[in-house]
Amino acid sequence: MKKISIIIPAYNEEESLPFLYERLDKLMNEIDTYEFEVLFVNDGSKDKTIQIIKELRQKDKRICYVDFSRNFGKEIAMLAGLDYAKGDSVIFMDADLQDPPELIPELIKYWEEGYDDVYARRKSREGESLLKKITSWGFYRTLQSMTKIEIQKDTGDFRLLDRRCVEALKEIRESQRYTKGLFSWIGYNKKEILFDREPRAAGQTKWNYGKLINLSIDGLT
Numbered sequence: 001m002k003k004i005s006i007i008i009p010a011y012n013e014e015e016s017l018p019f020l021y022e023r024l025d026k027l028m029n030e031i032d033t034y035e036f037e038v039l040f041v042n043d044g045s046k047d048k049t050i051q052i053i054k055e056l057r058q059k060d061k062r063i064c065y066v067d068f069s070r071n072f073g074k075e076i077a078m079l080a081g082l083d084y085a086k087g088d089s090v091i092f093m094d095a096d097l098q099d100p101p102e103l104i105p106e107l108i109k110y111w112e113e114g115y116d117d118v119y120a121r122r123k124s125r126e127g128e129s130l131l132k133k134i135t136s137w138g139f140y141r142t143l144q145s146m147t148k149i150e151i152q153k154d155t156g157d158f159r160l161l162d163r164r165c166v167e168a169l170k171e172i173r174e175s176q177r178y179t180k181g182l183f184s185w186i187g188y189n190k191k192e193i194l195f196d197r198e199p200r201a202a203g204q205t206k207w208n209y210g211k212l213i214n215l216s217i218d219g220l221t
């Protein structure tokens, strides 16, 4: 049976994790044609995130985790996820349910059709400020104007990657990462699917404009 690793970077997500587990568990039980592993990367959380992950692991052996010594940021957390994932494919997902797990069957369907990178593009972004929407819109277009490589617009990290992509991404060891750009850069067969981005299930966004500007600079440079 093929294995799929769901990689979830988590920083102070104690409030979201119970909701996330409930929805993921239901979905994984419905799909009995694959083996799943849920790989959390605890990115130096200061709340009970790691305790909750350990409790989940006690009752469900599909759960595993990497536990960081401090907060390194989501980009590095994603790399650690790639390093430790055992799946024939991986799915990146946020811990706050903004990326609906119910889309997973569609991601898998296109993977089975032979696509290596099935990425979910946002039709709408609920619960985000107008300023954030405008700045992200502008950023993706600025980035595209600076490179010949096709940039997938209005797309986050929510996607399924075949093992071939995982191996390619693992070779890029830079620490100032802009992973979304790397997904574009490595190439392979890409397939877009559309979804409505939901508001956070619980807790607060970990992003602020300082962090976003930093990430934008990493992306552009």
Ligand code: UDP
Residues within 6 Å of the ligand: 008, 009, 010, 011, 012, 013, 043, 071, 072, 073, 074, 077, 093, 094, 095, 096, 098, 204, 205, 206, 207
């Ligand atoms: N995250 C992380 N490290 C950080 C900041 C965020 O691992 O330093 C995780 C976070 O727990 C979530 C995902 O990255 O699973 C996206 O973060 P968030 O929802 O805060 O960002 P937004 O959706 O508002 O852009």
Ligand code: MG
Residues within 6 Å of the ligand: 094, 096, 098, 200, 205
């Ligand atoms: Mg979020």
